[in-house]
Amino acid sequence: MPRGDSSALQIREASLELFFRHGVSGTSLRMVAESLGVTKAAIYHHYRTKDDIVRAVLDPAFTTFTTLVERVDALPPDEQVMALVRGLARQAVVHRRLYAVTLHDVTAAELRRGSAQEQTFRRMRDLLAGPASDRGSVARSALFLSGLMAPAVDADLLAMDGAELEAAIIEAGARLLGRD
Amino acid sequence: MPRGDSSALQIREASLELFFRHGVSGTSLRMVAESLGVTKAAIYHHYRTKDDIVRAVLDPAFTTFTTLVERVDALPPDEQVMALVRGLARQAVVHRRLYAVTLHDVTAAELRRGSAQEQTFRRMRDLLAGPASDRGSVARSALFLSGLMAPAVDADLLAMDGAELEAAIIEAGARLLGRD
DNA sequence: GTCTATATTTGGATAGAC
């Protein structure tokens, strides 16, 4: 990473990579600065606090989820489950690391707690569980949502072709959540 | 937690609770000490470093996984997938927090990297994928493994009756990984 | 086995020069 080029975008990209590898609270601003070849003070010129960076990194993911849920909510009930599965599969594959940190990191979860985003995650699980929502389908929906971090966690999936992986996740969703 | 009773076991229990809620690197020894009503120095009497505590907390989980894999490896091939699913479902339900931290926390993953435990996790995934091991079944296996942290992540699953949740996870495994 | 006190390092954050 060439010095003199640490724009806000580069800071977010470097941060996401480190958040993914070491966790949000395991990542210091010194680590971010060093990975960009600048000093901490340079970072602080672009963001006021570490928390601002965390929010800026995670925000696009939250927006994506909210948009997805709104779009799926507008569909006929019998299309909702698989539309959401397809949308989530796409996100989990295209933005593997962002998705993993958003879903998975404890600090991200704390940030989410009590916010509108928490409602969005809850709504996703309920949409996946369908109108019946017996405890079995709620459990399978939650398992599917947690399972979506697999593309970021498993080394072989991380290396797998995007389209193929996306198709595999969609099939997994159909098996787990499809009509009995 | 009464003071004067912070044995090594109590330190591990308090640490696990905090690791689960705040992540390993989000948990300080001060937090552990305060939750036990003692000082940091008392903790250091029982463990030499924070890393020692982390290892001591996670070790039982690793042992359980290793034992489970050895047991499943000795079974006839056509029984292996569902035996492993049942074993994992049991662990995921009974030791929700320990399981979640072990599988899920980035610091735990770093600790695992390059160790024998990494091989055990790999072996679990391969056993679940079965002998064919096309990329689709590898993806579904990885998704199931990641999905097993759902009981620790989802509030409703966290509250669900153990036996019922275990049965739901086993059914999810059968749907995802069962013979086509 | 736990305490008080302290050493040392790291992390978040700011001031002011260039």
Next chain:
DNA sequence: GTCTATCCAAATATAGAC
């Protein structure tokens, strides 16, 4: 927009008394 230098708080860890 980046630097050096610095502040302050918190974290890991140790020493020595009780």
